[in-house]
Amino acid sequence: MRISTLFYTLKQGFKNILRNKTFSLASIATIGVCIFLFSLFYAVVANFQHMVSMAQSNIAVVVRFDPDISDSQIQEIGDLIRARVEVSKVTFISEEEAWETFKEDYLGEYADGFEGDNPLEGESNYEVFLNDVSMQKSLVTYLESIDGVRDVVRSEMVANTLSSVNSLIGYVSLGIIFILLAVSIFLISNTVSIGVTVRKEEIGIMKLIGATDFVVRAPFVIEGILIGVIGSLIPVGISYLLYNNVIEYTLSEFSTLSNLLQFLSVQDIFAFLVPINVSLGVGIGFLGSFFTVRKHLKV
Amino acid sequence: MIILEDVCKAYSTGAPALNGISLHVQKGDFVFIVGDSGSGKSTLIKLLLRELIPTSGNIVVNGTDVGKLKRRRIPKFRRNIGVVFQDFRLLKDRNVYENVAFAQRVIQVPTREIRKNVPAILSTVGLAGKYKAKPRQLSGGEQQRVALARALINNPPILLADEPTGNLDPKNSWEIMKLLEEINRRGTTVLVVTHNREIVNAMKKRVITMKKGVIVSDEERGGYIDEN
Numbered sequence: 001m002r003i004s005t006l007f008y009t010l011k012q013g014f015k016n017i018l019r020n021k022t023f024s025l026a027s028i029a030t031i032g033v034c035i036f037l038f039s040l041f042y043a044v045v046a047n048f049q050h051m052v053s054m055a056q057s058n059i060a061v062v063v064r065f066d067p068d069i070s071d072s073q074i075q076e077i078g079d080l081i082r083a084r085v086e087v088s089k090v091t092f093i094s095e096e097e098a099w100e101t102f103k104e105d106y107l108g109e110y111a112d113g114f115e116g117d118n119p120l121e122g123e124s125n126y127e128v129f130l131n132d133v134s135m136q137k138s139l140v141t142y143l144e145s146i147d148g149v150r151d152v153v154r155s156e157m158v159a160n161t162l163s164s165v166n167s168l169i170g171y172v173s174l175g176i177i178f179i180l181l182a183v184s185i186f187l188i189s190n191t192v193s194i195g196v197t198v199r200k201e202e203i204g205i206m207k208l209i210g211a212t213d214f215v216v217r218a219p220f221v222i223e224g225i226l227i228g229v230i231g232s233l234i235p236v237g238i239s240y241l242l243y244n245n246v247i248e249y250t251l252s253e254f255s256t257l258s259n260l261l262q263f264l265s266v267q268d269i270f271a272f273l274v275p276i277n278v279s280l281g282v283g284i285g286f287l288g289s290f291f292t293v294r295k296h297l298k299v
Numbered sequence: 300m301i302i303l304e305d306v307c308k309a310y311s312t313g314a315p316a317l318n319g320i321s322l323h324v325q326k327g328d329f330v331f332i333v334g335d336s337g338s339g340k341s342t343l344i345k346l347l348l349r350e351l352i353p354t355s356g357n358i359v360v361n362g363t364d365v366g367k368l369k370r371r372r373i374p375k376f377r378r379n380i381g382v383v384f385q386d387f388r389l390l391k392d393r394n395v396y397e398n399v400a401f402a403q404r405v406i407q408v409p410t411r412e413i414r415k416n417v418p419a420i421l422s423t424v425g426l427a428g429k430y431k432a433k434p435r436q437l438s439g440g441e442q443q444r445v446a447l448a449r450a451l452i453n454n455p456p457i458l459l460a461d462e463p464t465g466n467l468d469p470k471n472s473w474e475i476m477k478l479l480e481e482i483n484r485r486g487t488t489v490l491v492v493t494h495n496r497e498i499v500n501a502m503k504k505r506v507i508t509m510k511k512g513v514i515v516s517d518e519e520r521g522g523y524i525d526e527n
Contacts, residue, residue: 002409004407004409005404005407008404019392201388204388205388205390206401206405207374207377208348208350208377208382209382209405210377210378210402210405210453211374215404215405
């Protein structure tokens with residue numbers, strides 16, 4: 001293709017948008033609304049998943065040892081645990097540390113009565129944090145099989161609940177994203193279809209003059225892509241502003257829940273959303289115009 | 300230049316639009332095709348442009364067997380045929396210059412060539428001063444001249460005109476016909492489908508008369524045969 005033809009095609013793509021203002025605005029609005037809904041949904045799901053994984057990362061199983069175990073055996077058990085893929089972090093809690101924590105958490109000033117005495121003697125343990133709580137069961141089975149391990153303390157209910165919630169969010173997200181995409185493609189192909197039908201005559205003239213499918217289609221595709229890009233950037237801007245304000249509002253109104261409400265930063269969310277939204281806009285614009293024009297090319 | 304041998308065309312409804320048409324048009328001919336509505340004139344033009352494929356028979360245009368033409372070869376084939384319609388079929392949102400230049404852009408003529416060619420062809424059709432006007436700002440006759448300029452800018456060896464004067468008053472009709480005659484004089488083969496009895500009778504060219512999908516008469520220096 002000649003450079004001049006390329007520039008002409010690009011120029012026609014831009015001009016088409018201005019020539020068909022109503023259609024262009026309708027298409028931008030349709031893509032914009034769909035991508036805005038997608039952004040909103042993604043922000044909610046991503047934050048929810050983030051909160052669940054934060055909660056998951058705080059769940060630990062506690063490994064306690066047989067009474068007559070030596071320090072070197074405890075060290076060996078620690079090495080075995082660290083080697084497991086399910087494990088993200090292992091912390092050794094000595095009996096002194098366990099007692100100090102217990103005093104702080106539960107006894108406070110009443111701990112004075114235990115001066116010089118450690119009721120948790122022989123209760124040193126490993127706190128084992130997992131990469132994924134759904135792996136807890138297999139890890140616990142392994143830990144219980146290690147020589148020198150007296151018992152493994154865990155909360156199966158919390159682990160199972162968090163694991164189920166996480167899977168549920170995954171499935172629901174997939175379902176809703178699929179529905180949103182299907183609705184978007186339907187709405188956009190309808191809008192593009194109306195726009196192209198209006199210019200069916202123009203396409204027919206081009207074909208009778210001897211224009212190739214590529215020459216006829218290129219300005220429409222460029223127009224579709226431009227509409228897609230504009231239609232995706234507008235909701236990115238709106239959701240960016242909205243996201244910051246909603247987080248600030250939520251944190252100020254529900255400050256008591258600040259430990260639980262750990263939001264993703266705006267950078268984390270939009271580092272994913274911007275490329276995905278623009279790709280969606282470009283993809284929808286390209287496919288919508290490419291296939292809709294195709295119907296009218298058989299002249 | 301144009302050869303049709305026993306060409307039939309039936310639409311999906313089953314009604315035959317053309318029924319065993321055979322026709323030879325030599326290079327440089329000027330031919331009128333006349334006939335009532337439904338006689339098959341427009342179907343003939345569509346077959347020559349490869350908008351339609353014949354049900355049977357052979358069509359050869361400028362050395363190309365149209366029936367066997369692959370879809371991807373159609374654009375190149377059409378670039379050798381200039382075409383003018385009754386309703387002008389101009390791109391309404393582009394000015395005169397752009398409408399004519401478009402025919403060159405689709406065959407990727409360099410912009411600097413287009414800048415030379417478009418004014419030249421516009422002055423041939425008498426519209427040099429109106430290159431900036433949009434089609435809606437022009438009279439019917441002027442719009443048809445633009446369509447003619449667009450059809451001719453690539454110097455096609457064949458020009459098909461489907462009712463070129465159908466929407467024009469007598470004065471403009473004559474001007475368009477004079478232009479067509481001039482174009483023919485320069486070597487272009489011209490086929491004109493028309494209902495315009497006065498023009499056909501006055502110009503004394505070859506006249507092919509069609510009726511119900513068949514050729515009922517083909518006369519050199521003929522006239523319009525009255526159906527009644």
